[in-house]
Amino acid sequence: MRRLKAQIIDPEGFERTLxxxxxEILEKNRGAGNIVIVGIRTRGEFIARRIAAxxxxxxxxxxxxxxxxxTLYRDDLLGKLEQPQLKGTDILFDINGHDVILIDxxxxxxxxxxxALDELIDLGRPRTIQLAVLVDRGHRQVPIRADYVxxxxxxxxxxxxxxxxKEVDGEDTVLLMHPEx
Amino acid sequence: xxxxxxxLLGLDGMSREDLQLILDTAVSFHEVLERPIKKVPPLQGxxxxxxxFENSTRTRLSFxxxxxxxxxxxxxxxxxxxxxxxxxxxxxxxxxIEAMKVDMxxxxxxxxxxxxxxxxxxxANVINAGDGSHEHPTQxxxxxxxxxxxxxxxxxxxxxxxxxxxHSRVARSNIFGLKTMxxxxxxxxxxxxxxxxxxxLGVEVYHHxxxxxxxxxVLNVLRIQLxxxxxxxxxxIREYRQTYGVTxxxxxxxxxxxxxMHPGPINRDVEISADVADSEHSVxxxxxxxxxxxxxxxxxLLSTRG
Numbered sequence: 001m002r003r004l005k006a007q008i009i010d011p012e013g014f015e016r017t018l019x020x021x022x023x024e025i026l027e028k029n030r031g032a033g034n035i036v037i038v039g040i041r042t043r044g045e046f047i048a049r050r051i052a053a054x055x056x057x058x059x060x061x062x063x064x065x066x067x068x069x070x071t072l073y074r075d076d077l078l079g080k081l082e083q084p085q086l087k088g089t090d091i092l093f094d095i096n097g098h099d100v101i102l103i104d105x106x107x108x109x110x111x112x113x114x115x116a117l118d119e120l121i122d123l124g125r126p127r128t129i130q131l132a133v134l135v136d137r138g139h140r141q142v143p144i145r146a147d148y149v150x151x152x153x154x155x156x157x158x159x160x161x162x163x164x165x166k167e168v169d170g171e172d173t174v175l176l177m178h179p180e181x
Numbered sequence: 182x183x184x185x186x187x188x189l190l191g192l193d194g195m196s197r198e199d200l201q202l203i204l205d206t207a208v209s210f211h212e213v214l215e216r217p218i219k220k221v222p223p224l225q226g227x228x229x230x231x232x233x234f235e236n237s238t239r240t241r242l243s244f245x246x247x248x249x250x251x252x253x254x255x256x257x258x259x260x261x262x263x264x265x266x267x268x269x270x271x272x273x274x275x276x277x278i279e280a281m282k283v284d285m286x287x288x289x290x291x292x293x294x295x296x297x298x299x300x301x302x303x304x305a306n307v308i309n310a311g312d313g314s315h316e317h318p319t320q321x322x323x324x325x326x327x328x329x330x331x332x333x334x335x336x337x338x339x340x341x342x343x344x345x346x347x348h349s350r351v352a353r354s355n356i357f358g359l360k361t362m363x364x365x366x367x368x369x370x371x372x373x374x375x376x377x378x379x380x381x382l383g384v385e386v387y388h389h390x391x392x393x394x395x396x397x398x399v400l401n402v403l404r405i406q407l408x409x410x411x412x413x414x415x416x417x418i419r420e421y422r423q424t425y426g427v428t429x430x431x432x433x434x435x436x437x438x439x440x441x442m443h444p445g446p447i448n449r450d451v452e453i454s455a456d457v458a459d460s461e462h463s464v465x466x467x468x469x470x471x472x473x474x475x476x477x478x479x480x481x482l483l484s485t486r487g
Contacts, residue, residue, distance in 0.1 A: 069209065072221040072481075083183040083485050086209040122218040
């Protein structure tokens, strides 16, 4: 069991953070003309849809949105005790030449993003791949950084971050949990 | 939840959860096969030996492709031109291959039970790619996957298997898998080709295709094995075709849209007419692609069982 240490982002802050991320993405890319959105399953997928919805409203446009299941590209797949279930990659558009905004909930060791980059590159050759995360908690094990960060949260390696989203958990919040007891 | 067994020997006794997991996972691999780069890395560093003691083109190619698309290293082995012709036993051959640090063995063998036997004498995961007239589990799974892809479900569908049921491992694997998933299964063929007491497996028996056709959703047409002694089981090919041949005329008479499957290779205009095999209701070529996806699913699930 892990006990709650602190609420890092509350529901209002959550919405504001997504809005800011959406605007930063638009600013850097000078509009939504060439961007496509890819969320990493499972929580990243919902964050991606939310950010995409904000961009669509602001820019009066429709974006291509897909989701990525990186399970097959994990570097710890064969050593895991519990078999991860495949949820499937669902990218029904061409990413060649586009600016792919890759979105996840938490950036931690960077290994998930490494896997996601490998998978994306097997799907095509985007013009750029940019990474947006809701939370960056540090402790990188591979040289990866995010282009857009909702909130930097200093953590110890044995603490954990829980991201809740309305769609699955009923509310939007980010919680910092104590180490396992 | 991982698969219950470390081997895939047959669909007889396999749980509904395991069947469901294999079919669900295959959906993800089907998507991989539609990508520009049809290859993913989960079996990197694993070695799979394909031991085929019986002739096979499509099953062997399908397994080999599935293994390569999962980034496994693949060892090919065919009985002819190997030490088997020098009298080496299955056990010794397999143990020697295993000594080369092979992680999985895919076995096709003429003797029923060969895969079960092998799974007891070696440590590698064993996948049965057909053992005599016993089982051909990946064929059963790909047939189920294909039906589910078409109808979105398996329960309450009526699947009729037509042909030489008695000598067919494809029929047996289909019956076990489909029954577990809640489908209605019937078999149809001349009495010489229907095993006695097959009703005990919960299937209905028909001897005239025209009797059952108006009630079925899916027709799984088995190949008449002309190279074996099929000729002893019915008087002539012409007569077989008249009673059991799946023809357009017969299909139209049934007044029902029926999906047609065939495990291949087809004897055109023997068990199935060319126009039905090539019709819009035929899913024969989908079965081939689905075979790769289902085999990827099995290889992946067995090797990552932990």
